[in-house]
Structure formats: structure tokens, C-alpha cells
Amino acid sequence: xxxxxxxxxxxxxxxxxxxxxxxxxxxxxxxxxxxxxxxxxxxxxxxxxxxxxxxxxxxxxxxxxxxxxxxxxxxxxxxxxxxxxxxxxxxxxxxxxxxxxxxxxxxxxxxxxxxxxxxxxxxxxxxxxxxxxxxxxxxxxxxxxxxxxxxxxxxxxxxxxxxxxxxxxxxxxx
Ligand code: SF4
Numbered sequence: 001x002x003x004x005x006x007x008x009x010x011x012x013x014x015x016x017x018x019x020x021x022x023x024x025x026x027x028x029x030x031x032x033x034x035x036x037x038x039x040x041x042x043x044x045x046x047x048x049x050x051x052x053x054x055x056x057x058x059x060x061x062x063x064x065x066x067x068x069x070x071x072x073x074x075x076x077x078x079x080x081x082x083x084x085x086x087x088x089x090x091x092x093x094x095x096x097x098x099x100x101x102x103x104x105x106x107x108x109x110x111x112x113x114x115x116x117x118x119x120x121x122x123x124x125x126x127x128x129x130x131x132x133x134x135x136x137x138x139x140x141x142x143x144x145x146x147x148x149x150x151x152x153x154x155x156x157x158x159x160x161x162x163x164x165x166x167x168x169x170x171x172x173x174x
């Protein structure tokens with residue numbers, strides 16, 4: 001895998017994981033996109049991520065997360081949570097044409113928290129699965145059901161893309 005280990009990809013500090021993602025994209029991005037199975041998976045992932053984004057926007061989650069993030073005590077998207085990202089997931093964002101640059105570097109909030117909420121299209125599994133009490137209490141039950149459904153489909157698609165990429169990288173670099 002271009003001499004990279006699973007440890008490098010998943011357990012380095014965030015800036016290093018981002019560097020690995022950018023390097024992998026530069027080296028293998030076009031080859032990965034030519035892989036038919038992966039490109040179909042990425043297409044499906046993009047549709048599901050957009051559907052998830054629409055669901056979250058419909059529930060005003062982006063405004064709520066940004067409002068919480070701007071309070072002195074911060075919100076859920078803390079700097080600690082940025083560690084939930086990994087190089088393959090950041091690479092998937094790059095393959096989807098999503099900007100993955102740091103939105104802030106304030107020793108407080110997650111690097112990827114922008115003014116409109118999370119800037120990543122493909123988010124860490126933990127972030128996708130987590131909903132704070134504020135969201136849970138304010139949402140209608142049908143909204144929560146729709147959110148859960150969208151989350152499940154997206155997680156599955158992300159996992160599928162991740163496995164295909166790891167397989168492709170391993171085979172290519174042998
Ligand atoms: S990756 Fe996105 S959702 Fe997760 S903590 Fe950072 S800004 Fe929040």
C-alpha cells in the first residue's frame with residue numbers, strides 16, 4: 001500500500017492522515033476512479049450522502065451544530081472528534097471532489113467544522129451515528145426514522161467503498 005500501514009492510515013494524527021489521503025489521491029486517484037466496481041460504489045455513495053445532507057438540512061441540523069459550535073463551551077464537533085477521521089475516508093471525499101482542507105485550527109473545535117456545519121461529504125462513522133439530545137428532542141419521530149434510514153444506507157455505502165479501496169491499493173502496490 002505504497003509502504004503505508006493500517007496504522008498510518010487510521011491512527012496517525014489528523015494532519016498526517018490528511019497528507020496520506022492527498023498523496024494517495026495524487027498517486028492512485030485516477031486509477032481508482034477507473035475501477036468500475038468502485039466508481040459505481042462512489043456514485044451510489046454520493047447520492048446517499050446528498051440525500052443525507054438534505055435530510056439533515058430539513059431538520060435544521062447544520063444551523064444547530066454551528067450554533068452549538070460557536071458557544072464558548074463549544075458543541076459536539078470538538079477537536080478530539082477530528083481523530084475519528086481516517087485517511088481512506090478523507091480519500092473518499094477527495095475522490096468525490098469534496099474539499100477536505102481544514103476549516104479551522106483553533107485547538108478547540110474539529111478541523112472540519114465550517115460555518116455551515118461539517119464540511120465533509122463522507123463523515124466518520126461515529127459522527128454519522130451520533131445525535132445529541134437537542135436533535136433527538138426537537139425532531140419529530142418520522143424525521144428520526146428517516147434520518148436513521150439515511151444513515152444506515154450511507155454507512156453501508158461508505159464501508160463498501162472503503163473495503164474496495166483497501167483491496168485495490170493492496171493489489172496495486174504488491
Ligand atoms: S468530522 Fe464533521 S461531524 Fe465529525 S466532528 Fe468533525 S465536523 Fe463534526
